[in-house]
Structures are given as structure tokens and as C-alpha cells.
Amino acid sequence: MSEQFTRREFLQSACITMGALAVSTGGVEQAFAATSTSTPNTSGMPTCDVLIIGSGAAGLRAAVAARKKNPNLSVVVVSKVMPTRSATTMAEGGINGVIDFSEGDSFELHAKDTVKGGDFLVDQDTALKFATYAGAAIHELDYLGMPFSRNAKGEVNKRYAGGASKIRCNFASDKTGHILTHTCLDDALKNGVKFLMDHHMLDLSIEDGHCEGVVLRNIRTGDIAPVRAKSVVLATGGYTRVFWNRTSTPYIATGDGAAAVLRAGLAFKDPEMLQFHPTGVCHGGTLITEAARGEGGILLNNLGERFMKRYVPNKMELAPRDIVARSIETEIREGRAFGHDMEAYVLLDVTHLGKEKIMRDLPQIRHIGMLFENMDLVEKPIAIRPTAHYSMGGIHVTSIDTMATPAPGLFAAGEASCVSIHGANRLGGNSLCDATVTGRIAGINAAEYAAKADFGKGKRLNDLTLKWTSHFKEITSSGKGNDNDMYALREEMGAANWYNMGIFRTESKLLALADKHAEFQARYEAIRIPNANPVFNTAYTEYVELGNLLLASRAALMGATARKESRGSHFREDYLKRDDANFLKHSMVTMDESGKMHLDWKDVVVGQFKIEERKY
Numbered sequence: 001m002s003e004q005f006t007r008r009e010f011l012q013s014a015c016i017t018m019g020a021l022a023v024s025t026g027g028v029e030q031a032f033a034a035t036s037t038s039t040p041n042t043s044g045m046p047t048c049d050v051l052i053i054g055s056g057a058a059g060l061r062a063a064v065a066a067r068k069k070n071p072n073l074s075v076v077v078v079s080k081v082m083p084t085r086s087a088t089t090m091a092e093g094g095i096n097g098v099i100d101f102s103e104g105d106s107f108e109l110h111a112k113d114t115v116k117g118g119d120f121l122v123d124q125d126t127a128l129k130f131a132t133y134a135g136a137a138i139h140e141l142d143y144l145g146m147p148f149s150r151n152a153k154g155e156v157n158k159r160y161a162g163g164a165s166k167i168r169c170n171f172a173s174d175k176t177g178h179i180l181t182h183t184c185l186d187d188a189l190k191n192g193v194k195f196l197m198d199h200h201m202l203d204l205s206i207e208d209g210h211c212e213g214v215v216l217r218n219i220r221t222g223d224i225a226p227v228r229a230k231s232v233v234l235a236t237g238g239y240t241r242v243f244w245n246r247t248s249t250p251y252i253a254t255g256d257g258a259a260a261v262l263r264a265g266l267a268f269k270d271p272e273m274l275q276f277h278p279t280g281v282c283h284g285g286t287l288i289t290e291a292a293r294g295e296g297g298i299l300l301n302n303l304g305e306r307f308m309k310r311y312v313p314n315k316m317e318l319a320p321r322d323i324v325a326r327s328i329e330t331e332i333r334e335g336r337a338f339g340h341d342m343e344a345y346v347l348l349d350v351t352h353l354g355k356e357k358i359m360r361d362l363p364q365i366r367h368i369g370m371l372f373e374n375m376d377l378v379e380k381p382i383a384i385r386p387t388a389h390y391s392m393g394g395i396h397v398t399s400i401d402t403m404a405t406p407a408p409g410l411f412a413a414g415e416a417s418c419v420s421i422h423g424a425n426r427l428g429g430n431s432l433c434d435a436t437v438t439g440r441i442a443g444i445n446a447a448e449y450a451a452k453a454d455f456g457k458g459k460r461l462n463d464l465t466l467k468w469t470s471h472f473k474e475i476t477s478s479g480k481g482n483d484n485d486m487y488a489l490r491e492e493m494g495a496a497n498w499y500n501m502g503i504f505r506t507e508s509k510l511l512a513l514a515d516k517h518a519e520f521q522a523r524y525e526a527i528r529i530p531n532a533n534p535v536f537n538t539a540y541t542e543y544v545e546l547g548n549l550l551l552a553s554r555a556a557l558m559g560a561t562a563r564k565e566s567r568g569s570h571f572r573e574d575y576l577k578r579d580d581a582n583f584l585k586h587s588m589v590t591m592d593e594s595g596k597m598h599l600d601w602k603d604v605v606v607g608q609f610k611i612e613e614r615k616y
């Protein structure tokens with residue numbers, strides 16, 4: 001009988017250790033060295049050709065694209081959690097991309113909806129290319145064997161998503177991200193991608209303007225080491241955990257990529273653009289997918305009214321997320337909701353869809369209702385309220401043609417990046433295809449770059465590694481301190497950001513938040529972790545993540561304060577109108593070596609879509 005591998009064994013064989021990156025010692029290591037075009041590793045540092053940080057859709061697609069572009073390159077994916085625990089896995093509703101033109105849909109219409117949905121802060125040339133690539137991405141996923149739901153004709157099934165003028169959100173039940181993750185992971189394994197799991201990127205090194213690698217910490221052993229790479233792709237996801245518990249995103253969404261880029265002197269674009277999803281469950285903040293409304297679910301206040309008729313009668317529950325979230329918060333503020341303050345909620349009713357349809361097309365949300373709210377939404381409406389959901393802002397990328405940052409050798413993709421597809425508000429279904437599309441482009445270009453590049457000198461990388469090694473000792477070795485200070489600070493940061501920089505923003509709230517951020521930073525620096533054991537010291541991991549969240553919060557606040565207008569998810573009660581004369585621009589936040597942040601602006605690229613009032 002021929003030897004058979006289980007999927008777990010296959011995955012285990014793909015998971016390497018840092019030692020495998022160094023000089024060949026046999027086994028996996030030998031295989032690795034044999035496929036690497038790396039020049040001899042003179043500094044003794046572990047090396048690889050293309051290093052990808054993040055194992056969500058963006059990281060996985062980048063890795064496969066890099067391997068396919070040049071099979072001679074060593075391609076390694078680093079991740080602080082297993083691929084199956086990324087935000088990608090949690091995606092429910094579907095993935096946009098026009099593959100059916102029979103009802104008049106087109107790439108151009110998809111781009112137009114994206115530009116309008118993003119309240120015209122979208123770069124229009126980028127949106128057009130994105131929409132075209134999105135269609136191809138759906139065909140590619142289908143070809144890879146992704147088990148999409150099918151219609152009666154056997155075609156990939158699709159549903160409405162908010163802000164869309166046509167039905168183009170392709171889905172696999174309400175587990176699209178979970179199924180997509182497994183499809184992409186299988187493809188990565190098949191294509192010889194290697195994984196460094198449970199490794200946390202602490203920092204990124206830019207020397208003489210070029211990216212030369214990263215500093216990693218092995219979460220299991222606590223070892224801190226540099227990895228030199230010819231090119232690096234940051235696919236680290238978003239930073240919505242700045243709102244700590246008031247978010248639908250996983251605990252990994254701590255903006256590590258954006259923070260590393262800030263420390264390296266590069267730009268964090270549009271950091272104030274954070275999306276609030278209308279329908280988070282009250283307990284835990286996780287999501288009831290927009291697909292519940294796409295399939296016909298309705299929103300009700302405490303008078304039993306379908307209140308969306310007051311706000312967007314043409315689109316009702318299927319208006320874009322920023323508008324529906326503000327409508328719910330207005331109902332809450334004006335006393336037409338249930339409960340009070342942070343506990344206030346309205347109802348999402350899907351009972352009229354019937355058990356059969358719910359069990360076929362929305363089984364996961366029923367499960368979520370049972371798990372988090374201890375109720376069955378087949379039988380009664382579920383309590384929901386807005387929750388922070390997506391980071392439109394991210395690492396500044398110069399063009400969707402390359403997904404390159406201004407630092408040669410450094411690329412970014414997916415939610416971590418900002419190539420200006422989503423502007424001030426992302427449309428439902430546009431993120432999975434962003435991650436899939438931009439991941440692929442970043443991977444191809446990172447491979448092309450690596451094939452021609454040499455390794456950097458490694459001096460700064462070495463200094464950074466020493467700095468982080470001392471940092472661990474400094475934070476943990478006094479035997480004093482209390483982890484609880486850190487956890488309390490994290491909660492306070494989340495609540496302060498939510499109240500002052502959440503759905504409704506004003507100058508006075510934002511200025512008050514700046515004082516809070518200064519206080520939080522001082523408290524953060526004084527925190528010590530009493531456990532000096534490096535092995536599985538998850539408190540230290542969380543400490544580093546909290547530092548990154550504080551940086552991301554400060555950058556978001558800087559953009560939110562300076563942007564004296566309302567646009568998409570950035571809603572200023574003191575500047576209710578959009579102001580194109582002054583703010584049809586991207587905010588670009590950088591940080592100098594002293595830790596001071598600076599703000600600059602970059603014009604939005606306008607093309608064929610007329611800038612007009614955003615009406616639905």
C-alpha cells in the first residue's frame with residue numbers, strides 16, 4: 001500500500017523551525033537550502049528569500065503567488081496564530097467579484113459602488129483594477145475547488161451586500177471565510193510554502209531605505225532572533241482591537257504591521273478610517289453577518305418599527321454599513337432602543353425567513369446566537385448593536401500594480417495595507433477579495449524583487465534584535481509588577497477610544513482623548529510583568545500588542561482630529577458635511593525617532609466617477 005499522509009501530517013511537515021532557515025543540516029532544512037537562491041549567509045543570521053508575515057487570505061495568497069512566480073525561491077509564512085485563527089476564517093457573508101454579467105453587472109459598476117461606498121476617498125484607478133481582478137479571483141478560487149454554495153443551475157451562488165447596485169456577493173453558506181481559508185491553505189501546502197507558526201514579528205528593519213528583514217519572537221520558546229529576507233510582505237490584518245472588546249475582529253487584530261511601519265519611519269495611511277458594523281451581538285461583539293440583511297433580515301426598534309425607513313427609505317437595511325450603524329446609534333440616543341448606554345441594543349429579525357432557509361444559508365449566525373446570546377434566532381429576533389469591524393486605513397502602498405511600499409523590498413497586502421480601495425467605508429464582501437487580490441499581487445512582486453536583490457547588511461537588524469532582547473529582560477525580570485495593570489489599561493483604552501473616537505466624533509471628545517492617550521502611554525511604560533520565564537510568556541506577547549494598539553490609537557486620533565469633515569465612517573458632529581475642497585485627501589501619519597507623530601496629506605486619485613453627494 002502506498003504511504004498516505006493525513007492533512008495534519010502534511011501541515012506538520014510544512015511547519016519548520018528557525019533552525020531550518022539557517023545553514024543546511026538535513027531533512028526539511030536540506031530541502032530548503034536546496035531551493036534557496038540565497039547568497040551565503042555570512043552574518044550567521046537565518047535567511048529566506050521572501051518572508052510573509054501573516055497567514056490570513058492575504059498572506060496565503062501572497063505565498064502561493066511568490067512560489068509560482070519563482071519556484072527557486074524560499075518562501076516562508078510567519079504567523080502568531082494558525083491560519084485557521086485569522087480574521088479571514090471568521091468571514092461569513094461572502095466575497096464580491098463580478099462573474100455573472102447577465103443582469104447588467106460589470107467591473108465598472110463594482111468599481112463605481114466601491115468608490116461611492118467609500119465616500120469618494122477611494123483612488124478611482126485602483127478601484128477599477130481591483131474590481132477587474134476580483135472577478136478573476138472568484139474564478140481562481142472556484143478552480144482551486146473552493147466549495148461555494150450553488151444555485152439551481154450549479155453556478156456559484158450570490159447574494160446582496162450593502163451598498164451594492166447588483167447582486168455580486170459570492171458565498172459559501174455563511175462560512176465563506178472559513179472555507180476560503182482552508183482552500184488557500186491547501187493550495188499553499190501543495191505549492192511548497194513553509195510556515196513558522198507561533199512566531200510573533202516584533203519589528204521590521206529598514207536600513208539605507210531598504211527593507212532587510214524582521215525580528216521574530218518564538219512564542220513557544222521565547223527565543224528572539226532576526227530573519228534576513230530579500231523581500232518582506234506584511235499581511236498582518238487590521239487594528240480594530242483599539243476598541244478592545246467592542247469589536248467583531250479576533251484578538252490578533254492589534255495593528256502590529258502598522259506599528260512596525262511607523263517605528264521604521266514609513267507612513268500609516270488614513271488611520272482614522274475605522275469601520276463600525278451595524279450588527280454585532282451584544283455579548284462579545286462578534287458579528288451577525290450583513291448577509292442576514294442581504295437575505296431579507298429587518299431591523300426593529302423598541303416601538304416595533306422598521307426604523308431604517310426614516311434614514312434610507314430606498315435601501316432600508318441594505319444601506320452601507322456606516323449609515324446603518326449611525327442609524328442604530330441614533331435610535332439608541334433618541335430612546336427608541338432597548339437597554340441603556342453601553343448595554344443598549346435594537347433587534348435584528350430573520351424569523352420570517354423560516355428555519356429551512358436559515359439552516360441552509362445562515363446556519364453560522366444561528367449558532368452564534370445560541371453561543372453568545374443563548375437564544376434561537378429561528379424563533380425570535382436577536383439583540384444587536386454596532387461593533388468596530390474593519391480597518392480601511394493601513395500601511396501606505398504606492399500602487400495596486402505592485403503592492404509595494406516606498407521602501408524597496410517591503411510590500412503589504414490585505415487589511416494591513418492601504419492602497420485606497422475602500423476609502424472611508426468598505427462595502428460588505430469587498431475585503432475577502434481585497435485580501436485575495438492584493439495578496440497575490442504582493443507575492444508576485446515580492447518574488448520578482450527577491451530574484452534580483454541581495455540581502456541587506458543586517459547591522460540595523462542586529463541592533464534591533466539586541467534591543468528587543470533587552471526589552472524582554474527589562475519588562476519581565478524585576479519580579480515586580482502585576483499583569484492586571486496591563487489588562488485594566490487595555491480595557492480603559494478600548495472604552496476611551498469607543499466613547500471619544502467611535503461612531504460619533506467631536507473636537508472636544510477627540511482633544512479629551514489625546515490627554516487620555518498621553519496618560520495611557522505613561523502607564524504603559526511603567527508596567528512590568530512579574531514572570532521572567534521566556535517559555536510561552538503570553539503576557540509579554542500581549543504587552544507588545546498593547547504597545548502597538550496605543551500607537552495605532554494615537555495615529556487614528558491624529559487623523560480624526562485633523563479631518564474636520566464627515567466622510568464615510570468618520571462622522572464629526574461638529575462638521576456634519578463632507579468637505580471636498582479641503583479633505584479629498586488621504587491622511588499620512590508618520591513617526592520620528594523621538595516618538596512624535598506627524599501628519600501629511602496625499603491627494604485622492606479621481607477618475608471617471610463624478611464626485612457627488614453620496615445618496616442611496
Ligand SMILES: Cc1cc2nc3c(=O)[nH]c(=O)nc-3n(C[C@H](O)[C@H](O)[C@H](O)COP(=O)(O)OP(=O)(O)OC[C@H]3O[C@@H](n4cnc5c(N)ncnc54)[C@H](O)[C@@H]3O)c2cc1C
Pocket residue numbers: 053054055056057058059078079080081082083085086087088089090091092093094095096176177199200201202235236237238248249250252256257286287289390413414415416428429430431432433435
Ligand atoms: C466576523 C467577521 C466577519 C467578516 N465577514 C466578511 C465577509 O463576509 N466578507 C468579506 O469580504 N470580509 C469579511 N470580513 C473581513 C475579512 O475577513 C478580513 O478583512 C480579511 O479576511 C483580512 O484578511 P488578511 O489576510 O488581510 O488578515 P487576517 O485574516 O486578519 O490575517 C492576519 C494574519 O497576520 C498574523 N499576524 C498579525 N500580526 C502578526 C505579527 N506581529 N507576527 C506574526 N503574525 C502576525 C495573524 O496571525 C494572521 O494570520 C469579516 C471579518 C470578521 C472579523
